[in-house]
Amino acid sequence: MLKRFIAVDWGTTRLRAYCCEFSAQGEVQLLASAAGPGVKKVQTSFPATLSAVIAPFIQQFGQLPVLMAGQISSSIGWFETDYLNCPVSPQAIKPAMVSVKVDELTLHITPGLRYQSADGQDDTMRGEELQLLGLLKRYPHYQQGQHLICLPGTHCKWVILDYGKVHWFKTAITGELFDIVIQHSILLPPLAALPTDDTSGFLEGCTRSLADSPESLVHSLFSVRTKQLFTQCNAATARNYLSGLLIGADIKTIMQSIETASCQNKPVVLIGTGQLQQAYANALAAAGKSSTLIAEQDVALAGFGFIAADQTNLV
Structure with missing residues (x-):
């Protein structure tokens, strides 16, 4: 298991970065946090923006693997990753991650989710699936039955979890x-x-x-x-x-x-x-x-923690 990692939730309007550490019991502990502009508000470049935000983490703890989720992996972001089709378990994002080396940073980027209705209408999410994963890990009772989840934000997501799977969602x-x-x-x-x-x-x-x-x-x-x-x-x-x-x-x-x-x-x-x-x-x-x-932060960290756990290739 990794001892420390950097988690980046990079959405449309804001960037949230967390420097995390696993406790001896395997729980994710927050060491430090930072914020920056969202994908649509970056003034310089994605690499420069990320480096500036996480620089204090690296200065204190050295080079760490960076896990990223959100619109940064979309067509308007930095590196575009695939979509996983619903219904799908949020756990499926872990093996579908893409790894990229940028200068001295190693980035591990999550995929998004895609829902297509019976009449062929498409919907997508990037970032919220990581929070849904954290919800299921932190509060296991949501793995049973059906639950309506609302994730307010720039693009509010409404999700139905059906026995732990993302069955339907609407933006x-x-x-x-x-x-x-x-x-x-x-x-x-x-x-x-x-x-x-x-x-x-x-x-x-x-x-x-x-x-x-x-x-x-x-x-x-x-x-x-x-x-x-x-x-x-x-x-x-x-x-x-x-x-x-x-x-x-x-x-x-x-x-x-x-x-x-x-x-x-x-x-x-x-x-x-x-x-x-x-x-x-x-x-x-x-x-x-x-x-x-x-x-939001609690389930986001739980989701990133699940991805980071037992990932010996995240170096």
């Missing part, structure tokens, strides 16, 4: 659409993109999207602007109203999907972090659904 570009609207539309002023502690308006947006009326999201979105024009709604409140509209619409679609019918009586497993995870929990509650919150 909503909720986070990316939110960023596009606040940065490139007339619905909100530029300052609305700034973080705020004001959470008013979110539930109102959720309630509107979750209503039984057949209103389309492309129609309700314009109410973000009209609320500011006629109801004394400030930009911060409108920003949260927009978030509620988008997340509520996402949840309503999933809850009405025939694919998720078998999981309706179980809590939704929410893998995430911070305000976004809590926002989905609040929106689910508004829809009458309970949720179980699980920390």
Whole structure:
């Protein structure tokens, strides 16, 4: 077993790097962490960005193998790896990894997952499969029965685990659409993109999207602007109203999907972090659904740990 390794979860909007060590009992322990820009936000090059982020790890512990997951292995990333077809066990990503030597670094990169519906519609994920693997290893009871998993982010993933296999999943570009609207539309002023502690308006947006009326999201979105024009709604409140509209619409679609019918009586497993995870929990509650919150970092490290364990070729 490797004693130490570097794990890199490199998504569309952010890079998260972890320097890890196995304990004597085989548990993954976090030695240090660092962050950097996502695949779409890299200003220099992928090699330079990675080197800068993990340099403190290497200075302290020497050269270590680097395990990478996420959009870095996609067509918009650094090295493109294959997709594994669903249904599939997340454990299958381990033997399908690709190893690449870059200067003095040895990179071990995970594949993605692909789901194709009965009518031929495709969906993909990269990075979330690593968290699903960690979920199954850290919480083995999710290997039994069917469970609906939600992984909020730039591209929110909804997944059905069926006895430990990824049976179905669907992507909503909720986070990316939110960023596009606040940065490139007339619905909100530029300052609305700034973080705020004001959470008013979110539930109102959720309630509107979750209503039984057949209103389309492309129609309700314009109410973000009209609320500011006629109801004394400030930009911060409108920003949260927009978030509620988008997340509520996402949840309503999933809850009405025939694919998720078998999981309706179980809590939704929410893998995430911070305000976004809590926002989905609040929106689910508004829809009458309970949720179980699980920390993204915990399952990510568990997934990387499973990949690193007993891998004598990771040098």
